[in-house]
Amino acid sequence: MSKYAISREFFPFSHFTPPINEKFLALAESNMKPPKKLFCDPEVRVERFRAIASDGYGIECFLMSPRSLKGKAPCLVYLHGGGFVLEAAGYHYKNAMLYAKEGNCRVFFVNYRLAPKNPHPVFFEDCYTAFCRMYANAKKLGIDTARIALGGDSAGAALATGLCMMARDRAHPARFEFLLLPYPFLDARNSSPSCKKYTDTPMWNSVLSEKIGPMTKADPTRPDYFYYSPAEAPDLSALPPTYIETAEFDCLHDDGILFAKRLSDLGIPVTLNETKGTIHGFDIVQKAPTTLKALKARTEFIKKHFC
Numbered sequence: 001m002s003k004y005a006i007s008r009e010f011f012p013f014s015h016f017t018p019p020i021n022e023k024f025l026a027l028a029e030s031n032m033k034p035p036k037k038l039f040c041d042p043e044v045r046v047e048r049f050r051a052i053a054s055d056g057y058g059i060e061c062f063l064m065s066p067r068s069l070k071g072k073a074p075c076l077v078y079l080h081g082g083g084f085v086l087e088a089a090g091y092h093y094k095n096a097m098l099y100a101k102e103g104n105c106r107v108f109f110v111n112y113r114l115a116p117k118n119p120h121p122v123f124f125e126d127c128y129t130a131f132c133r134m135y136a137n138a139k140k141l142g143i144d145t146a147r148i149a150l151g152g153d154s155a156g157a158a159l160a161t162g163l164c165m166m167a168r169d170r171a172h173p174a175r176f177e178f179l180l181l182p183y184p185f186l187d188a189r190n191s192s193p194s195c196k197k198y199t200d201t202p203m204w205n206s207v208l209s210e211k212i213g214p215m216t217k218a219d220p221t222r223p224d225y226f227y228y229s230p231a232e233a234p235d236l237s238a239l240p241p242t243y244i245e246t247a248e249f250d251c252l253h254d255d256g257i258l259f260a261k262r263l264s265d266l267g268i269p270v271t272l273n274e275t276k277g278t279i280h281g282f283d284i285v286q287k288a289p290t291t292l293k294a295l296k297a298r299t300e301f302i303k304k305h306f307c
Helices: 022-031 090-103 121-138 153-171 193-197 208-215 253-267 289-306
Strands: 044-052 057-065 074-079 108-113 143-152 176-183 242-246 270-274
Touching: 022 108, 022 253, 044 090, 044 121, 044 289, 057 090, 057 121, 074 121, 074 153, 090 108, 090 253, 090 289, 108 121, 121 143, 121 153, 143 289, 153 176, 193 208, 208 253, 242 289, 253 270, 270 289
Parallel strands: 074 108, 074 143, 143 176, 176 242, 242 270
Antiparallel strands: 044 057, 057 108
């Protein structure tokens, strides 16, 4: 029995912690592929294409659109979580398709390259390159460039937030409608009260977070390090309205709370959803009542801001 009051809704994942070692990552890489049924949803059309990086690598991308959606539409750029080392899981694709359906928008989903084979800043540059290719081809893809938003869970939240700052710093013309950040990784210092407290929680904990740094090889002396650890960035003034969702028994819980406060102090509108009885990545259990409630809160936020 867990020593934490985690809801029974999340069994068996409430008793699972990924080992995050070479063997596990190799196994995950070979098994975590885009599900075939991704292309079989009667309500969502999924198109696959590749954005070519400066080194010639083809970054796999998916554009998900409600089949009833015609013409130019808003678009959520979504960057999956996984500690910068894991491929997107099945529920990442399911969530993205739900955002497209419920938000009546397109979702641009990026499968960026992963550490440790591709250390920082490769995964950030992949996301930025894919976004720029999407933006440049917006008319062909049916995307309204005046209504683009960024989202990402866990490590994907750092990628989304970092991408927003990259666009600002590189003078990209895009202006983002909002950020959608479920249980976000935003502070690489791993020093918040919840990080110190939750060293052994299932799904993710601060011990695993400590393992990630050496794998990503993110260098705090690099000027682009703040994209990787947005909580340390001196300037967050360019960020748009932001949805932050926390999990109760998650080492990243307080990072989300502190980041929300920092944005609020700058006058940036923040919607904070503190879920209870939850663990990091809890929406892997798709039919849990708490998951369904959280997904509804996310899609309501999307609809409100895109409308």
